[in-house]
Amino acid sequence: MTWILSNPFYCGYITSSMIPGEMIKGHHPAIIDVETFLLVNEIKQQNAITGIPKNLEHEELPLKVFMRDAASKSPFTGYFNKPKKLYYYKTRDKGTKVNISARKLHQQYLEVLGKFEYNKKYKFKLEELLKEKLQAQVITNPADEQQSKKRISELKNQLDQIEERFVLGEITKEQYNKFSQKYSENIKELQQELSQNKNLSSNLEKAIEKGLSIAENISQLWVSAKYFEKQKLQYLVFPEGMQYDKKNNTVRTRRVSTIFSEIAAQTRVLEDEKKDNLEEDCLFGSKVGWTGFEPATPCTPYKCATGLRHHPNISNSPKGLQI
Numbered sequence: 001m002t003w004i005l006s007n008p009f010y011c012g013y014i015t016s017s018m019i020p021g022e023m024i025k026g027h028h029p030a031i032i033d034v035e036t037f038l039l040v041n042e043i044k045q046q047n048a049i050t051g052i053p054k055n056l057e058h059e060e061l062p063l064k065v066f067m068r069d070a071a072s073k074s075p076f077t078g079y080f081n082k083p084k085k086l087y088y089y090k091t092r093d094k095g096t097k098v099n100i101s102a103r104k105l106h107q108q109y110l111e112v113l114g115k116f117e118y119n120k121k122y123k124f125k126l127e128e129l130l131k132e133k134l135q136a137q138v139i140t141n142p143a144d145e146q147q148s149k150k151r152i153s154e155l156k157n158q159l160d161q162i163e164e165r166f167v168l169g170e171i172t173k174e175q176y177n178k179f180s181q182k183y184s185e186n187i188k189e190l191q192q193e194l195s196q197n198k199n200l201s202s203n204l205e206k207a208i209e210k211g212l213s214i215a216e217n218i219s220q221l222w223v224s225a226k227y228f229e230k231q232k233l234q235y236l237v238f239p240e241g242m243q244y245d246k247k248n249n250t251v252r253t254r255r256v257s258t259i260f261s262e263i264a265a266q267t268r269v270l271e272d273e274k275k276d277n278l279e280e281d282c283l284f285g286s287k288v289g290w291t292g293f294e295p296a297t298p299c300t301p302y303k304c305a306t307g308l309r310h311h312p313n314i315s316n317s318p319k320g321l322q323i
Helices: 034-046 102-114 120-138 142-167 173-215 218-224 227-237 258-274
Strands: 067-069 076-081 086-091 099-101 242-245 250-252
Touching: 067 076, 086 102, 099 102, 102 218, 102 242, 102 250, 120 173, 120 258, 142 173, 173 218, 173 258, 218 227
Parallel strands: 067 242
Antiparallel strands: 076 086, 086 099, 242 250
């Protein structure tokens, strides 16, 4: 964005190495006004790190930007401390002074990831519970589906009647076009809803299966992944990133992907059943949450993608897509 806003070409001018230091007014239309162009270049020149090459893909610092300071909301960047020979995260914005060892922050993050892992003996039971719970949220019940099919049949009959009346000259062409278009659009919408419902059911089962496969050993999966794969996994589980609370020395999040939050919740249900203790409300939104967590808002269950390149159950989905 900075490159575009500070490029003379987009301001309507042309530069050339044959005439260094000069800009010629071009015949092409400008998409950036002169005031904005000058303002951006002034800000750019005031930036103390302008022109300094940056390495944005440090394998040792995968939580950059993804992690923010809880107090200032400033995103973390990172650096290498040569005397200590250690990597550190620090807040990026001016006036903020939060530093933490990458090793310590990674350990806290792994502890959070570990809360999504489950005992393999619960896998099939978890799959059944997740299907039952999530399908109730995203799949239309049979009664509604039957009602939609009945409505489609009625609209098709009405469409046939209008066509017959038009052929017999009982209504004008304008009247026929108006009502036939209306009925056709209603039929199309209902058919799309029915089709989407079937796709959601199929996609949800696949998402649950892949989500369970990822959660089974998610900590080690993150440790062994490369930089971009780590980033994808982070945003897959925590779409809005995470925050580091310096005062309490904890990491927390406001939002967890639905499938992962339900995996953790239903695992605790199964463990409580084994202990004959079902009194505790163990959903993410309960008043008593995990240490370092705020009540989480689950993502939309059916917006699913499962993401990493080097895991057999994860594909190349972009950052921020959700299970």
